[in-house]
Amino acid sequence: MSKVRIYTLAKDLGVENARMLEILDGLGVAYKSVSSTIEEDTVELIKQILEEEGAAQAAPEAAQAADAQGPQAQGSAPQGPAAQAVAQAQPAAAQAVAEPEAATAEQASSEPAAREIPHRAPVVTIMGHVDHGKTSLLDYIRKTRVAAKEAGGITQHVGAFEAKTSKGRIVFIDTPGHEAFTTIRARGANVADIAIIVIAADDSLMPQTREAIAHAQAAKVPMIVAINKVDLPQADPERVKTDLTQLNLVPEEYGGDLIVVPVSAKTGEGVEDLLEYISLTAELEDLRADPKGEFSGVVIEGKVDKQAGVLATVMVQEGTLRVGDFLVVGESYGKIKAMTDSAGARIKDAGPSTPVQVLGFSAVPASGEKVQSAKNEHAAREVIATRADVRRDEENARDRRRNPRTLEDIMGPVGEVRTVNLILRADTQGSVEAIQGILARKEGEDVKINVMLAGIGAPTEGDVLLASTAEATILCFSVTAPGSVTKIADSKGIEIKAFRIIYELIDEVDRLIKGNVEPVFEERYLGRAEVRMVIKHPKSGNIAGSYITDGMFKRNARAKVTRGKQVVYEGTVVGLKRFKDDVREVQTGYECGINLDWNDVVEGDIIEASEMVEVEQA
Numbered sequence: 001m002s003k004v005r006i007y008t009l010a011k012d013l014g015v016e017n018a019r020m021l022e023i024l025d026g027l028g029v030a031y032k033s034v035s036s037t038i039e040e041d042t043v044e045l046i047k048q049i050l051e052e053e054g055a056a057q058a059a060p061e062a063a064q065a066a067d068a069q070g071p072q073a074q075g076s077a078p079q080g081p082a083a084q085a086v087a088q089a090q091p092a093a094a095q096a097v098a099e100p101e102a103a104t105a106e107q108a109s110s111e112p113a114a115r116e117i118p119h120r121a122p123v124v125t126i127m128g129h130v131d132h133g134k135t136s137l138l139d140y141i142r143k144t145r146v147a148a149k150e151a152g153g154i155t156q157h158v159g160a161f162e163a164k165t166s167k168g169r170i171v172f173i174d175t176p177g178h179e180a181f182t183t184i185r186a187r188g189a190n191v192a193d194i195a196i197i198v199i200a201a202d203d204s205l206m207p208q209t210r211e212a213i214a215h216a217q218a219a220k221v222p223m224i225v226a227i228n229k230v231d232l233p234q235a236d237p238e239r240v241k242t243d244l245t246q247l248n249l250v251p252e253e254y255g256g257d258l259i260v261v262p263v264s265a266k267t268g269e270g271v272e273d274l275l276e277y278i279s280l281t282a283e284l285e286d287l288r289a290d291p292k293g294e295f296s297g298v299v300i301e302g303k304v305d306k307q308a309g310v311l312a313t314v315m316v317q318e319g320t321l322r323v324g325d326f327l328v329v330g331e332s333y334g335k336i337k338a339m340t341d342s343a344g345a346r347i348k349d350a351g352p353s354t355p356v357q358v359l360g361f362s363a364v365p366a367s368g369e370k371v372q373s374a375k376n377e378h379a380a381r382e383v384i385a386t387r388a389d390v391r392r393d394e395e396n397a398r399d400r401r402r403n404p405r406t407l408e409d410i411m412g413p414v415g416e417v418r419t420v421n422l423i424l425r426a427d428t429q430g431s432v433e434a435i436q437g438i439l440a441r442k443e444g445e446d447v448k449i450n451v452m453l454a455g456i457g458a459p460t461e462g463d464v465l466l467a468s469t470a471e472a473t474i475l476c477f478s479v480t481a482p483g484s485v486t487k488i489a490d491s492k493g494i495e496i497k498a499f500r501i502i503y504e505l506i507d508e509v510d511r512l513i514k515g516n517v518e519p520v521f522e523e524r525y526l527g528r529a530e531v532r533m534v535i536k537h538p539k540s541g542n543i544a545g546s547y548i549t550d551g552m553f554k555r556n557a558r559a560k561v562t563r564g565k566q567v568v569y570e571g572t573v574v575g576l577k578r579f580k581d582d583v584r585e586v587q588t589g590y591e592c593g594i595n596l597d598w599n600d601v602v603e604g605d606i607i608e609a610s611e612m613v614e615v616e617q618a
Ligand SMILES: Nc1nc2c(ncn2[C@@H]2O[C@H](COP(=O)(O)OP(=O)(O)OP(=O)(O)O)[C@@H](O)[C@H]2O)c(=O)[nH]1
Pocket: 128, 129, 130, 131, 132, 133, 134, 135, 136, 137, 176, 177, 228, 229, 230, 231, 232, 263, 264, 265, 266, 267
């Protein structure tokens, strides 16, 4: 008995993949994805179900009278194999119910709220080890899928291009390697929907392949593996598949859910299949964006052109970008003077999943910067003003974290299982495995150890970017980071720690785990003060002129004010003054001005100061 792939059957029967999966779910048939195969019996069942659906839609009474095969019920659908009958009966069925449905559809479309958000093209990035064929694969797709340029036209490299396939548009980010991808992610933007991991069939998994996989996993972007160079006599695609399973990536034909497509960027073999799998994955991801929504985009790359000035490629993610729009990037703005699509043609507007080259930025934006549009200069300035406010708030929050007042300031939301993200670099595969083995035993109920990437050799710039997007620590065993990498790590606040003795590295992991276990804080009494007079201050409000009767007071301490027996206020000591000077601490027996973030203090109040201290855990 032959097996059929789900998507092939969907295509043959003219139904959506999603509908096909619904039917399979209903039948309780297990599958991994639309490229899984199903038994012929199941195929027959599906055909029957669709046939019944079609008949029921065409005319309910016809379904009941189906056995009779009366000319009325049969309509003009030709006799033939069940699949054909279903496929051909469907338009007739649609017609039969067309009138009332069309009326409601029209009503619905007149209400913008009911408008369904349309699908958008997938944005794909190609990653993999050096020389495994990323550029060749992109070139092959570009050559065969991008409409030839008009004579005299200059194809510009803009960092992305659009390929036309039988299934629709696919947008490729053509800055190969994961650098572009991670730089974009490091800025908090996600531009790729699908990652193609290219692995040469004669070389199998290499360090950068593992890195690329780690990046795609960190970004939670679906992966498709393209085993390239299958035209070579020494190609061994089976070895690649087996090696992948060692990373817990199990190809579909081995019962897993990883799509693996053998290709040759040289002969073009398999490229069509690869494009088809991209479209299928996109369909399952159900990628949508509203061209009528508010515009947002991401800078893919920017440069200065000697003649044109600043040029930047922007990927439209939501809404539509139009010539004349004002664009806001960071805290600066510009007006779009001209736009070209990735084939170099002048365009006036661009919808979702369209890479466009924009002329009009005042400064070169960095890849990964988010772009917003504004209808006029005034609106652009407003966006910038809001951003400046947000930035200031964030800076204040950061200050608070450095100078914590509350438990949440110190630890963020409480009660979560914490994850220690690590990137491991060692001199040999043996060391990597030994360390991973020990780490696996360190996991506890409240701490998860996530080794995002374990590789041989010194840490790379890519590792630092990955670490910065995932707040990971880079641990090195018997390898050291080159100066250039350390510098980038410093600038991004990423720690690279190098060890020569495995147990020292493990001790460090213990420290990291401890740091990640929720610390226990307790309130510790500091001192007591009596308010002797209230001083009105033009800037700071009312200051409590006090005498410290016990212990000491510290700036930023917690404060509790009692009046008689009643607690009238709880807050923070925001300032301490001795005469005119701001001071950090005041000891018992001294007078001082205590500034609370509260204005209603009165003479005779008692202020008690305390602080939160971390309790050492066993
Ligand atoms: N036989 C064969 N050779 C290929 C194939 N794909 C790429 N190559 C060759 O492999 C070499 C490397 O290909 P590239 O496309 O430059 O590889 P890359 O991954 O982009 O390399 P980097 O940009 O350096 O990271 C070139 O000599 C290509 O001609 C293929 O499918 N078959």
